Amino acid sequence: MLSQTEENYLKALFHLTSETANKSETGTNELAAALNVKPATANDMLKKLKEKKLINYEKYGKVSLTAAGRRQAIEVVRKHRLWETFLYEKLQFSWDEVHEVAEQLEHIYSPKLIEQLEKFLGYPEFDPHGDVIPNAKGELKLQARKTLSQVMVGKSCKLVAVKDNSASFLQYVVKVGLGLSSKIKLISRQEFDGTTEIEVNGKKSMVSQKFADNIFVV
Amino acid sequence: MLSQTEENYLKALFHLTSETANKSETGTNELAAALNVKPATANDMLKKLKEKKLINYEKYGKVSLTAAGRRQAIEVVRKHRLWETFLYEKLQFSWDEVHEVAEQLEHIYSPKLIEQLEKFLGYPEFDPHGDVIPNAKGELKLQARKTLSQVMVGKSCKLVAVKDNSASFLQYVVKVGLGLSSKIKLISRQEFDGTTEIEVNGKKSMVSQKFADNIFVV
DNA sequence: TAGTTTTGTTAGACTACCCTAACTTTATAT
DNA sequence: ATATAAAGTTAGGGTAGTCTAACAAAACTA
Structure with a gap:
C-alpha cells in the first residue's frame, strides 16, 4: 500500500499532466512547487516512485505517470x-x-x-x-469544456467547473454571483490585459484574465 | 496539533485507565502491548507526552492522563x-x-x-x-452496567454493550444470536471455570468466562 | 558559441516513530 | 532478606520524509 505522501505525489502528477493542464509530463521543480516541498525532496520521491514503476522518469528528464501510477492517482481523485x-x-x-x-x-x-x-x-x-x-x-x-477566457465577446455560456479549488478563489467566485450552472454573458474584453466584463443574473462585473482562465464553461 | 500517533497513545491511555478498566493509571509495558509497539518505543512517547503536559508520569512510575490529555483523548473517542x-x-x-x-x-x-x-x-x-x-x-x-459474568443464575438481563471490539469477538457474539438490546437469561454456571449457559430468543448456548466478561448488560 | 540563468541532483543533516540489546529498578517469592 | 522475575529505561540504529547548501546539466540569450 502507498503512503499518504506517495498518494499526494501521484495525485499532483495527475493534475499537472492532465488534459486540463494540456501537458503529458512535468518537471521536478513544478512538482515540488505543487506540493509545497523543495525540489530536493521531490527528487527523492521521484526515485522511489520510479522504483515502484508508478512513474516514467530518467535523471534530468521529464516525469509522467505509468498506467499503474495513473490508476492509483485516479483512485485518490475519485x-x-x-x-x-x-x-x-x-x-x-x-x-x-x-x-x-x-x-x-x-x-x-x-x-x-x-x-x-x-x-x-x-x-x-x-x-x-x-x-x-x-x-x-x-x-x-x-468534458468538452473551455475556459471563460476562450469565450468570444457577445456570446453566452454556462459555468460547469472551476480549475482552482482554493477557498480564496471560490469565495471570489461566489462574490461575483457565480455558482455551478450559472449563465454568463460576455459583455466586453480589454485587448490590453484580458480583463473581461461579464453579466450574471443581470449583474455586471469586471474579472481579470487570471480569473477567466480558472472558470470552465460550455 | 497532535500527530495521529500521539492521539493513539492518548486514546489507549484513556481506555486503559477508564472506569471500565477499573484503574486510573497504567504502566509502560501494558501501554506498549495495547498499541502493539515495544516498551522502548512507548517509553519515548511517554517522555514526549509528559513534556506536552498531557500525562502524569515519573521515571519508573505509573502513567495517567492529565485533564488536558483526557480532553484530547475523549475528542478522539468521540x-x-x-x-x-x-x-x-x-x-x-x-x-x-x-x-x-x-x-x-x-x-x-x-x-x-x-x-x-x-x-x-x-x-x-x-x-x-x-x-x-x-x-x-x-x-x-x-453507564450503570455490569458484565454478563456478574449476573446471577436464574436472572435475566439486557445486552447494552460489548467490551472487546475486535471483529472475531463480534462475529462470535452474532453467532450466539446476540445483538444490542438482546434479552439474555442465565440458565447455569460452572463453578470450575465459569462456563455459563445462556438462553437468547429461546436458543440455548454455552459461553466461556472470557466471553461473559466481555458482554455488558443491565 | 559562450556566458548566464534555470532546472535538476547530490550530500549531509534533522525529526518522528519504530526497533534490538543491554542495563537498571521495582516487585515477588521463598 | 536476598535471589529471581518482571517492569521499565537507555543507547544506538533504521526508515520516511523533510530541509539547506553545493554542485551539475540543460536551456536560454545575446
Missing part, C-alpha cells in the same frame, strides 16, 4: 471528489470548505467505504466544483 | 464513535466492520466536520457497540 460531494450534499459544507477536508479524507483506506459512500450519494457524476468523478473502474469521461 | 455510528447507520457496515475504518477516520481534523456529522446522525447517544458517545463538550455519562 475518493477526493466523492468526499467533497458528501460534505457538500449531506453535511452542509460550502463550496470553498470542502476541498481542505477532502484532502484528508481521500487517504482513508477501505474499498467498502468508498463503494458504500458512492451508493449512499446516488452515484454522482460531478463533484461540487463541477469536476467529473471517476467511476469504480477508474474511468473518467472527459 | 470522533471514533460518531464515525462508527455513521458507517453502521448510513453505509450498511456490520457490527464487526465499523471499528477498523473508524480507527482511520477518528484522526481527520475538522471541527465543522464532526459538528455536522453529529447533527446529520441526529445527535446519537450510543455507538453501534453500545458505548456512550461523548458530547461536544467532552462530557460522557457513565
